[in-house]
Amino acid sequence: MSVDRHSKASATYTVASESSRPNIPAASRPGASTVDASKTYRRHVSLEVPGDLILHSDGFLRRWPILGPPDILSQDYVITRYIAEFINTFSSLIFVLYGVYGLVKLYQKQHATLSRTIPYFGLMGVGACSAGYHMTLKYHTQMSDEISMHLLVTPLLYRIFTIQTSPQHTRLIGILLLTEFTVVMVVHMVMNEFLLHAVTFGLGVLLIATRTVKLVSQRVPDPFTRKKLRNIGLFGVGSFLFGYMVWLIDEFACNPLIHIRHSVGLPLAFVFELHGWWHVFTAIGGYIAVEVVDMITSGEVHKDPTDQLAWPIADVARFIGGAPGAKKLN
Template identity: 65%
Template sequence: MDSSTVVPFWGPSTSYLNFCEEDYVVTRFVAEFINTFSSLIFIIYGIYGLNQLRNKQQTGYRSVSYLGLIGVGVCSAGYHMTLKYHTQMSDELSMHLLTTPLLYRILTFQASPERTRLVGIVLSILFTIVMVVHMAMDEFVLHAVSFGLAVYMIATRTSKIIFQQVTDPTLRKKLRNISFFGIFCFGLGYSAWLIDEWACGFLINTRHAVGLPLAFLTELHGWWHILTAIGGYVAVALVDLVTTGELHEDPTEHLAWPLPLAARFIESQTGSWKQK
């Protein structure tokens, strides 16, 4: 489809960010086809997590983070489908709605009631400041830095809690491997995000040369969605496990794909390295 002759169903773009995927190439109803449908992986992981909670206790507050994953997927898909300013804001808001409850859970783990209330107040104030400044001033740096800092705090604090709470060395090692895999996915996804921006011209020329469906593989922002969805699910699942005391047995095989496969691969590689 020649995108230059397409009349967009959603009208002209009003978002101030537009990624390397060419707009309305596949259909006039979806601005960025791959970026839209790759966002659905967040929803899949969220639904899987909620399904795993069905037979567990106190699932109300535990479901919040999995609902956050679903929210990220819905808002991201809406943004890339329409390329409107308000859907862009909802996409960026959803990222903080995912990380803030996770921060609250790990920062209040085994904390006193006074500290718990203080953390809740501080996080609420910071969340409000970040989003008001971001939306009122079209300011992107504060949003990006605060999100990156939240991810860093979640990763480091979760690893520390695993070390403190898990006494079985084998189980601790497996959980740490899963944590490192999630961090690796975030890092690899961020690299794909940067390359998608820096090498956009080359990527577009490559897509035109190879044609569909192979051109879909060069949509690196879509890979960012997939990789960060995996990393986000790892964060949500591990925070849920370590803050609810459900670490009496190995939970690896109950986690969503590809975590069981990744855990076995990392374990085999570290075992081979030790033998050498």
């Protein structure tokens, strides 16, 4: 999952080679791996990009240090030549794991319809596209990474706004959401326009949160189960916000984090790859959103849902939810 913005290359050429590589630290890129910089330089011709990026002739985007010379490359492909950002790639797959877990649990139920599976596939799509981007750092995989966020939000919007509605209303909502998704995808990928993508995604998340809170109050009769679902939902929101805070730290404290990773060395340095933790916490938040929406729109809200949730959500729900009929002691 990416929120980096890349501009297109200009026509200025630079050359980096093993014989001419500078002996200084590599680029300070959030989420970049940290080993000996001398291992990351290979002979190639690159296109200079405005700002702090280079788009290389092999199709990869890499950064320079902000205060460094323009021919210094970042530390990508240092664990293996096939994966640009090792931790960021594999942490993205947590989305896929949660999606698979949700599908397995869903197919064990009696009423596992196709419409209920789509949000789980959307969650898996986010992880697959994010992993593809962090593995290759190519422009088209970055576009797919960002568009995949709508693959998760759009089905959730459809489910919460078509619950117990007429066929005409359901059809209208489907047409509107499909049109919105198509317009955002085309504009974002063809024009490289980020604002429309960001605004529509943020608005979608806000609509899901507010509508879900209302539906929980309306459709969950048991007070204990209603409280449990609210607590689970709050944990999901908190997880997403904490992940965003971690991402901000990774952006603005990049150089200190790089020094820490160099100091502690592998494998402990992986702990300080904060962009990977952003993936972890947003995956938890996304999975919770899918589960809560599925429960309230399918009518499966008459008993405690804790046991069917994946780790660590189930343990957190037990910890903060108490037991049925528990009373506060004076």
